[in-house]
Amino acid sequence: MNAGKTVAYIIAAILILFGVLFIWATFSPQGNTGWLVVGVISVAIGLVLIFLAGRKRPSDKQEVNVKIDLSGNVNLDTLKCKSCGGTLTSENIKMVAGAPYVTCPYCNTTYQLTEEPKW
Known part of the structure; x- marks a missing residue:
């Protein structure tokens, strides 16, 4: 695994973690519905990063x-x-x-x- 993929996975994990925290905070007594939108967007970006980092690129050819x-x-x-x-x-x-x-x-x-x- 190269350094770019490792960085992408770390950033994705952080985005998903904070996204889940925002989603949970939405349902607290002081929660705000805007936090739900921020949480869902954060989780979605994290999942897209994981998808993009995990794809094989055509330049990864084996002889x-x-x-x-x-x-x-x-x-x-x-x-x-x-x-x-x-x-x-x-x-x-x-x-x-x-x-x-x-x-x-x-x-x-x-x-x-x-x-x-x-x-």
Whole structure:
């Protein structure tokens, strides 16, 4: 939580506290109906501050990096397309639903990479 959100939550808590006190004071024998308006407005501003401070902003982006650890030796400079035999590079491999897929830049064939057993 950053400092701006912390300050907003503290100010909201203070506004809500005083708003509730004004609302309670309205119903005392010396109460004034104007205090009810001040209390409701104070509580409303406090709740709006809490709402605004709790929202996620579009600038709070997270970057996710996926690293693939294959159990066998993979040599990318010898990876060939199954359809046309064209040479493939790491830029031709994309992760789709958690599985590595290859798209050949020559014949536009797309297929899933499968790891051959070691035995």
